[in-house]
Amino acid sequence: MVEKKKSICLFCSLGCGVAFRTSGGHVTAIDYDKENPINFGSLCPRGHYNFELLNHPQRLVEPQIGQRKVSWSEALTLLGHRLKEFEPDSVGIVLSSISSNEDAYLATKLAKILGIKNVCAVGDPADLEAYQGYKWGAAGAELAKIEDIGNSEALLIIGDILTRSPVLSKRLNQVKYGKRGNKIMVIDPNKSHTSWFATTHLMNQPGTEALLLAAMIKVISEEKKKGKIDINLEKASKTIGIPTEVILKAAKDFNSASSGTIIFAPNTTYERNDLISYFIKVLAGLSPNKKFITFYSFGNTLGLNIILDGMLEDHISYPEMLRRIEKGQLKALLMLGEDLSASYPELERRIKNLKFIAISNYFETGLVDEAVLVLPLASHLEGSLSYTLADGSVVKLGPVAPKVGARSNLEIIAALLNMEVELEKISQETKEALDKGTPQEKVNIKEKLAEAKEIVAKEQVPLLNITHFGNNSLVRNFYWFKVNNRIG
Amino acid sequence: MAKRVYLNLDLCCGCRSCAAACAYGHHIQSLLGHSKIEVQEAELPLHCLQCEQPACVEACPNEAMQKQEDGTVQRSHFKCVGCNSCVVACPFGVIQPNQDKHIVPKCDLCIDRLGEGEVPRCVQTCTSGALTFEEVDEQVVDESKNLASVRMLSNFIGRRR
Numbered sequence: 001m002v003e004k005k006k007s008i009c010l011f012c013s014l015g016c017g018v019a020f021r022t023s024g025g026h027v028t029a030i031d032y033d034k035e036n037p038i039n040f041g042s043l044c045p046r047g048h049y050n051f052e053l054l055n056h057p058q059r060l061v062e063p064q065i066g067q068r069k070v071s072w073s074e075a076l077t078l079l080g081h082r083l084k085e086f087e088p089d090s091v092g093i094v095l096s097s098i099s100s101n102e103d104a105y106l107a108t109k110l111a112k113i114l115g116i117k118n119v120c121a122v123g124d125p126a127d128l129e130a131y132q133g134y135k136w137g138a139a140g141a142e143l144a145k146i147e148d149i150g151n152s153e154a155l156l157i158i159g160d161i162l163t164r165s166p167v168l169s170k171r172l173n174q175v176k177y178g179k180r181g182n183k184i185m186v187i188d189p190n191k192s193h194t195s196w197f198a199t200t201h202l203m204n205q206p207g208t209e210a211l212l213l214a215a216m217i218k219v220i221s222e223e224k225k226k227g228k229i230d231i232n233l234e235k236a237s238k239t240i241g242i243p244t245e246v247i248l249k250a251a252k253d254f255n256s257a258s259s260g261t262i263i264f265a266p267n268t269t270y271e272r273n274d275l276i277s278y279f280i281k282v283l284a285g286l287s288p289n290k291k292f293i294t295f296y297s298f299g300n301t302l303g304l305n306i307i308l309d310g311m312l313e314d315h316i317s318y319p320e321m322l323r324r325i326e327k328g329q330l331k332a333l334l335m336l337g338e339d340l341s342a343s344y345p346e347l348e349r350r351i352k353n354l355k356f357i358a359i360s361n362y363f364e365t366g367l368v369d370e371a372v373l374v375l376p377l378a379s380h381l382e383g384s385l386s387y388t389l390a391d392g393s394v395v396k397l398g399p400v401a402p403k404v405g406a407r408s409n410l411e412i413i414a415a416l417l418n419m420e421v422e423l424e425k426i427s428q429e430t431k432e433a434l435d436k437g438t439p440q441e442k443v444n445i446k447e448k449l450a451e452a453k454e455i456v457a458k459e460q461v462p463l464l465n466i467t468h469f470g471n472n473s474l475v476r477n478f479y480w481f482k483v484n485n486r487i488g
Numbered sequence: 489m490a491k492r493v494y495l496n497l498d499l500c501c502g503c504r505s506c507a508a509a510c511a512y513g514h515h516i517q518s519l520l521g522h523s524k525i526e527v528q529e530a531e532l533p534l535h536c537l538q539c540e541q542p543a544c545v546e547a548c549p550n551e552a553m554q555k556q557e558d559g560t561v562q563r564s565h566f567k568c569v570g571c572n573s574c575v576v577a578c579p580f581g582v583i584q585p586n587q588d589k590h591i592v593p594k595c596d597l598c599i600d601r602l603g604e605g606e607v608p609r610c611v612q613t614c615t616s617g618a619l620t621f622e623e624v625d626e627q628v629v630d631e632s633k634n635l636a637s638v639r640m641l642s643n644f645i646g647r648r649r
Contacts, residue, residue, distance in 0.1 A: 030509075030512055034612075042505070042614060042615040043505060043615075044505045045503065045505050045508035047505070048509060162501050169499075169501040169503070170615060170616055172616075173499050173617060196502075479511070479516055480508050
């Protein structure tokens with residue numbers, strides 16, 4: 001009996017619908033969810049990984065210490081004991097960026113009880129930098145929904161969004177061929193998949209994206225007579241590498257469109273992702289009927305950070321965590337869903353020197369040692385947890401396939417806390433934590449604009465492959481990733 | 489009338505989803521090739537055109553390639569020995585060799601899905617709507633669907649660098 005089961009892809013923060021054909025509890029093939037309002041059945045190459053994740057031959061099914069297979073109860077008892085052995089200051093907890101909101105909520109609870117402050121969400125460093133800028137408050141800025149992108153008259157795109165989320169190309173085409181006079185402006189130093197669709201390609205010098213946005217803010221705010229901004233357009237245009245009149249025209253075109261969306265794809269090659277993330281908010285607030293949206297390279301970057309910021313105010317940032325590992329300040333590390341040693345080969349030696357490591361992971365890791373506890377992790381397709389997508393909407397997934405020997409991070413942490421998994425209660429508490437929303441920090445826009453003025457152009461960085469996925473260990477196991485990147 | 493896959497170059501964003509869907513639907517053997525126009529600049533799908541007089545059928549020494557009644561060219565899984573004669577014969581470079589499987593990949597238009605009233609996988613998964621599954625109409629040939637269009641040319645000639 002073939003059944004069709006639906007779920008959501010979390011390999012980027014767009015949240016496309018995926019369907020699977022199951023027979024007798026096993027997923028036999030990938031199918032397409034044509035009714036989903038986000039993607040209408042389209043899937044990018046990464047979306048197909050979802051199928052491989054369920055059936056991958058290297059998926060872990062048993063916990064192991066070193067090379068010895070152990071039972072779940074033994075593994076969890078050991079984990080509980082070992083975590084308490086160390087000083088709270090020398091223990092770190094990292095959360096993978098496709099962990100659920102519930103995982104993050106319980107992880108903060110665990111950290112509070114044990115007194116651990118070294119907690120962070122991992123992900124693309126550019127994404128986390130962009131999130132810092134997203135927290136800075138700007139008047140009148142509104143987060144766009146996915147539907148708004150197709151209904152816009154003008155799009156301002158910073159970065160190569162179609163490399164990250166190709167499924168958006170349908171909506172880009174909708175704007176481009178929908179009405180005469182619609183504008184798609186792309187800010188990218190390279191010719192890219194996105195710049196094919198641009199009506200105006202603002203080819204700036206690498207690293208000067210924030211300055212270009214600052215110049216656009218100056219043009220629009222002076223047009224609206226909203227205060228004077230201390231930026232010399234001609235000097236800026238020399239740094240950016242785009243003539244002044246082109247910048248003027250782009251800013252005026254964007255301002256005069258009746259509706260518009262600013263799309264940002266954070267990228268490690270950009271100089272100041274936080275400034276760009278803040279400036280798109282300012283632009284969206286300044287210009288009438290405009291909205292902004294940032295697409296992160298993993299599904300739940302937004303939700304994880306909102307919960308961590310709300311529940312655990314003094315948690316550390318991801319770069320700070322990497323620094324502490326590098327300096328050898330940590331003695332034990334609990335990695336929930338992400339193997340940092342595979343993502344950062346340069347940290348591998350440091351991580352191997354730690355006294356205790358616990359990893360919950362989908363696949364076998366390179367770390368095989370007596371001090372390493374590896375726990376098989378259930379994927380987002382095997383649980384029923386909630387996730388926050390790029391447009392701020394929260395989706396709850398249903399299980400597609402049964403867990404075979406694996407457990408979710410939620411169950412692992414709940415076992416450590418000696419509590420029953422009361423999913424409804426935890427979901428309710430998580431929802432309350434999420435409803436508080438992103439903490440808004442007050443910043444002075446003039447200071448930020450002054451910071452943008454100091455930006456200088458960088459060296460040209462070559463185009464990234466379409467399957468670029470950040471520096472993540474998860475995707476390296478997938479067939480299509482290996483084919484496109486000529487690995488293995 | 490029979491239906492065929494068409495490519496609208498104006499819409500394609502080169503995301504390779506069609507090839508991924510093809511590979512995941514055919515036991516990790518991609519039947520859909522990809523052409524590279526200037527390295528790192530553009531990638532476009534090379535879908536089988538199901539020719540009227542297929543060169544691959546004539547070239548096949550083992551009668552593995554055969555033209556069906558509905559006009560499609562199908563490759564027999566059992567007769568194919570992977571000699572790559574059709575790879576050389578194909579005038580469009582659509583058939584590409586696969587040394588891992590010792591069998592030549594050839595588009596079958598996803599006959600398993602067509603039987604269910606669905607469209608082929610590459611068309612279903614296409615993120616931009618560039619690939620469409622339409623009826624063959626010999627009277628009207630929309631050239632924009634098969635020729636490099638203005639957008640492509642302007643992108644390659646007019647930009648700096």
